[in-house]
Amino acid sequence: MERFHVFSLPPALLQTLTPRNLISQTPPRSESPVRPSAPQATSNSRACNICTGAAFVDVNEQRSHFRSDWHRYNVKIRLSGGSPVSESEFTQLVDGLEDSISGSASSDDESSSGDSDAVEALVSKNKKTTRSTSPSYNLRRTQQTALAWFHSPPATQIGIYKTMFPTNIPAAAYLTQVKDMQTRLEGGRKWAMFMVAGGHFAGAVVQVSRPAEEDVLEQSKSKRKPPKPKPETEVLRHKTFHRYTTRRKQGGSQSVNDNSKGNAKSAGAQLRRYGEQALRDDIRNLLEEWADEINDCELIWIRASGSNRRIFLDYERCIIQKGDERLRTFPFPTRRPTQSELSRCLLELTQVKVSHLTEDALRAQDEAYLASLPKPKVQPTVEPTPEPDKPKVARLTKEEEVFREKWQRLLEMVSKGRLEPLKTFWDRESSHFQSVNVTIPSWTGDRRATLLQVAAQSGQEELTRWLLEDMHADPTIAVPVGGQDDEEAAQASDASDTPSPLLAGSRRTAYDLARSKGTRNVFRRCAATHPDWWDWLGAARVPSALSQKMEEEREEKKAQRRKGLKEKIREREAKAKEREAAKPEVKVEQIAPPKVQRKPQDPNGPQKLGGSSGGSDGVMGLTPEMRARVERERRARAAEARLKALGGR
Numbered sequence: 001m002e003r004f005h006v007f008s009l010p011p012a013l014l015q016t017l018t019p020r021n022l023i024s025q026t027p028p029r030s031e032s033p034v035r036p037s038a039p040q041a042t043s044n045s046r047a048c049n050i051c052t053g054a055a056f057v058d059v060n061e062q063r064s065h066f067r068s069d070w071h072r073y074n075v076k077i078r079l080s081g082g083s084p085v086s087e088s089e090f091t092q093l094v095d096g097l098e099d100s101i102s103g104s105a106s107s108d109d110e111s112s113s114g115d116s117d118a119v120e121a122l123v124s125k126n127k128k129t130t131r132s133t134s135p136s137y138n139l140r141r142t143q144q145t146a147l148a149w150f151h152s153p154p155a156t157q158i159g160i161y162k163t164m165f166p167t168n169i170p171a172a173a174y175l176t177q178v179k180d181m182q183t184r185l186e187g188g189r190k191w192a193m194f195m196v197a198g199g200h201f202a203g204a205v206v207q208v209s210r211p212a213e214e215d216v217l218e219q220s221k222s223k224r225k226p227p228k229p230k231p232e233t234e235v236l237r238h239k240t241f242h243r244y245t246t247r248r249k250q251g252g253s254q255s256v257n258d259n260s261k262g263n264a265k266s267a268g269a270q271l272r273r274y275g276e277q278a279l280r281d282d283i284r285n286l287l288e289e290w291a292d293e294i295n296d297c298e299l300i301w302i303r304a305s306g307s308n309r310r311i312f313l314d315y316e317r318c319i320i321q322k323g324d325e326r327l328r329t330f331p332f333p334t335r336r337p338t339q340s341e342l343s344r345c346l347l348e349l350t351q352v353k354v355s356h357l358t359e360d361a362l363r364a365q366d367e368a369y370l371a372s373l374p375k376p377k378v379q380p381t382v383e384p385t386p387e388p389d390k391p392k393v394a395r396l397t398k399e400e401e402v403f404r405e406k407w408q409r410l411l412e413m414v415s416k417g418r419l420e421p422l423k424t425f426w427d428r429e430s431s432h433f434q435s436v437n438v439t440i441p442s443w444t445g446d447r448r449a450t451l452l453q454v455a456a457q458s459g460q461e462e463l464t465r466w467l468l469e470d471m472h473a474d475p476t477i478a479v480p481v482g483g484q485d486d487e488e489a490a491q492a493s494d495a496s497d498t499p500s501p502l503l504a505g506s507r508r509t510a511y512d513l514a515r516s517k518g519t520r521n522v523f524r525r526c527a528a529t530h531p532d533w534w535d536w537l538g539a540a541r542v543p544s545a546l547s548q549k550m551e552e553e554r555e556e557k558k559a560q561r562r563k564g565l566k567e568k569i570r571e572r573e574a575k576a577k578e579r580e581a582a583k584p585e586v587k588v589e590q591i592a593p594p595k596v597q598r599k600p601q602d603p604n605g606p607q608k609l610g611g612s613s614g615g616s617d618g619v620m621g622l623t624p625e626m627r628a629r630v631e632r633e634r635r636a637r638a639a640e641a642r643l644k645a646l647g648g649r
Contacts, residue, residue, distance in 0.1 A: 004352045005232045006160055007181050007189065007209035013152055014182065019175055020149030020157060020362075050074045052086045069094075069119050076123045093122055146331040147353060148174045151362070159353035163328045164299070184212035190236070192294050193346065194283075195303040195337035196311065199245035199253075199275060201283060202337035204238040205293045208350055233346060237293060239286055240339050243275035255307060267639040280311050287312070287319040294319055300326045301345075303334050406432060407444055414451050417460035436471040450477050450510070457513040461522055464514075468526045475523060476539035479508040509541045521546055 004010070046062050048054035051074050056062040065071055074084035085093070147159035148171065165177050188211035194203045209232055245253050247268075254272035258264065287294065294300065300320060302312055313322045320327070332348060335341050357365070396404070406429055413422040440446050440454075448454050452473040455464045467473040514520045524546035527536035536542040619627045 004158065004354065006164065006178075006350050006352050008232055009158075009178070009182060009352070013156070013158075014179060016152040017150040017158070017175060017178070018152075019172070020151050050078055050084055052084060054087075073119050073122055076119070077126060080123075080127065082126060094118055150175065150178070151359075153359070155356050155358045155361075157355045157357060157362075159355075161331050161349060163331050164349065167325065184209065186213065187211050187296070190293065190297045191299050191301060191346075192290075192297040193301045193342050194312065195334065195342065196279075196283065196308045197303070197305065197337055199243045199279060200240075200337045201242070201279065202238075202240045202339055202342050203283075203286060203290075204339070204342050204346075205236045205290060205297065206346055207234045207236055208232065208298075208346075233350060235343075237290060238339055238342070240337070241279075241282060243279040243282075245272050245275040245279060247272065253307065267636045267643065270643060271639070283311050284315070288317075291319050297326065299328050300324065301328050301330060301349075303330050303337070403432065404443070407441065410451070411440070411444065411446060411454060414454045414460070414463060415458045417455075417458065417463050419463050419466060422463070423466075436467065437474045437477065447480065448513070449480055450474070453477070453479060453510045453513050456510045456519055456523075457515065459514070459516045459519055461516075461518045464519055464522045465526070468522065469530075472533070474534065475510050475536070475542070476534055477509065479510075479513065507541075509539070511541050 004013070046056040046059070048056075048062075048065060048071065051065070051071055054065055054071075056065060070087055070090045073090060078084055146161055146163070148162050148165070149157055149159045151157050160174075160178065162174075165174055169177065188207045189209040191206050191208050192203075193206065195201070210230060247254060247257060253276065254264075254269055255276055258269075258273075263269070302309065304312065312318070312320050330345055332345075334345060410422075410425065410429075410433070413425065436452075437450055439449055440451075446454070448457065450473065452464065452467045452475060455467055468475065511520065511523050514523070523536075523540070523542050524544060526533075527540075527542050528545035528547040528550075531545065534540050536545065619630055622630070
């Protein structure tokens with residue numbers, strides 16, 4: 001396979017090159033549309049150079065034509081690369097639109113204000129039609145590659161990396177740039193190539209094309225013996241070095257780790273920070289040393305990450321400016337920065353890619369690829385459904401807002417057991433609540449029916465007693481269905497005065513909501529004191545009454561039970577003392593451990609790492625993994641000590 005250098009292509013090949021993206025898309029010459037020739041202006045008449053068959057008698061008629069939609073449409077089509085239309089054709093195009101034209105018959109001020117809607121609609125419609133039927137538009141939809149391909153009949157294609165061309169020129173001018181690359185320059189073309197990654201650096205200044213002076217010397221020599229061909233590329237200067245900057249087996253540099261997790265304080269972190277600073281200083285010193293060669297370079301190739309890229313750019317007295325147009329990045333993956341990797345990248349950039357495909361094969365390849373592209377989906381026009389009107393929230397009156405605020409305060413005092421403020425509030429505002437058995441409104445969000453149920457469920461004993469005895473609250477009112485969670489309703493207490501667990505959907509009262517024994521006893525005491533007030537044992541679901549006599553008997557039983565327990569404890573302690581006294585006394589002599597005599601250590605002699613006990617004594621009995629860890633800690637402390645000593649000097 002032929003190998004061509006990008007700066008020394010054969011002249012025969014260079015003359016036949018055409019851009020690859022125009023192959024099989026250029027229409028034959030016989031089928032090319034012929035534009036109608038514009039009428040030539042005569043000395044006695046005026047005519048338009050764009051619109052076909054437009055001639056004017058005077059200047060006013062010519063100015064009126066320039067403001068018409070027909071002329072504006074032809075101007076826009078001409079700028080987009082299309083062919084102008086006649087006045088009759090323009091009229092047919094306008095009739096095909098749903099909107100009527102309004103700018104042609106308008107006044108001077110209206111027509112000069114801007115293009116009509118019909119002109120804009122026709123231009124956009126023409127663009128869509130041209131794009132859908134244009135092969136070049138389909139080519140632009142293909143995937144972009146890093147190579148610019150050129151074709152040479154009958155079956156040769158070459159590819160050159162796009163990054164070698166100036167960044168501010170279109171793709172159509174690449175072929176001209178390739179031809180300009182073949183021109184020899186005085187001193188030759190030079191490139192600067194730099195790579196840095198993982199603490200490794202490689203840099204070189206290379207000559208990628210021979211200078212023009214060498215060609216003159218070769219021509220002036222004798223033609224008896226042909227000279228040996230000289231290589232196009234030559235390495236002028238190169239340098240590689242390495243610093244310890246990356247965290248082994250964890251990846252990433254130390255500066256990146258410090259920025260994300262904070263500064264580490266280990267000895268290895270300090271060494272890596274020192275390595276990063278040394279690497280930065282070495283590279284910048286090298287750039288200053290090569291400043292003259294870098295300024296003469298045509299392109300500067302840099303492979304570096306975001307943090308490492310700041311080494312080359314944007315610092316005081318930098319050699320390479322940040323916005324330099326010569327800066328390039330390698331358009332292909334690279335490996336560890338070494339001198340051999342730089343040579344490989346240089347060969348990859350300067351050696352053009354060659355393939356051999358016939359025009360029929362290229363055309364078939366393009367058609368197959370375009371056919372494989374997904375076709376644009378036609379979006380169905382769906383009429384938007386009208387949004388339903390949101391229900392309007394009725395605004396409350398001032399009286400309603402005050403009434404709701406009173407309810408909120410009442411519920412808060414009951415649930416928190418504030419008895420004295422509640423009494424004062426009820427004496428003042430009781431007329432607004434009808435009675436103590438008033439049903440709690442649904443807008444409060446409370447799932448209970450009465451104030452007594454709120455107090456019982458909150459465990460407020462004093463407030464429950466006040467509602468039952470002083471206010472005569474009704475304990476037989478049922479809790480609303482769904483007013484309590486199923487888990488809470490099914491929860492049963494182990495107390496003897498608690499009713500049996502409720503089934504789902506059964507009736508509950510304020511007594512069922514009481515969660516503490518003290519609150520339940522308030523209901524039982526009131527049932528014993530006032531048995532004729534309510535149906536305590538039936539509708540109120542109170543299991544039994546609790547009189548004063550029953551409470552005294554219960555307390556007496558508890559006292560006797562405590563007294564019996566105390567006597568049993570005393571008897572048990574007395575028996576334990578008797579058993580201790582009956583045991584014989586045994587004298588036990590304490591034997592002191594033998595003293596270990598250590599040899600005196602010479603203060604002037606070598607000191608063992610890890611203290612006076614010795615390194616071998618410190619790791620005796622440890623596993624190999626633990627010994628390795630202790631050894632690493634000792635070495636880290638020794639490294640920190642050496643760094644401190646260097647810093648003190």
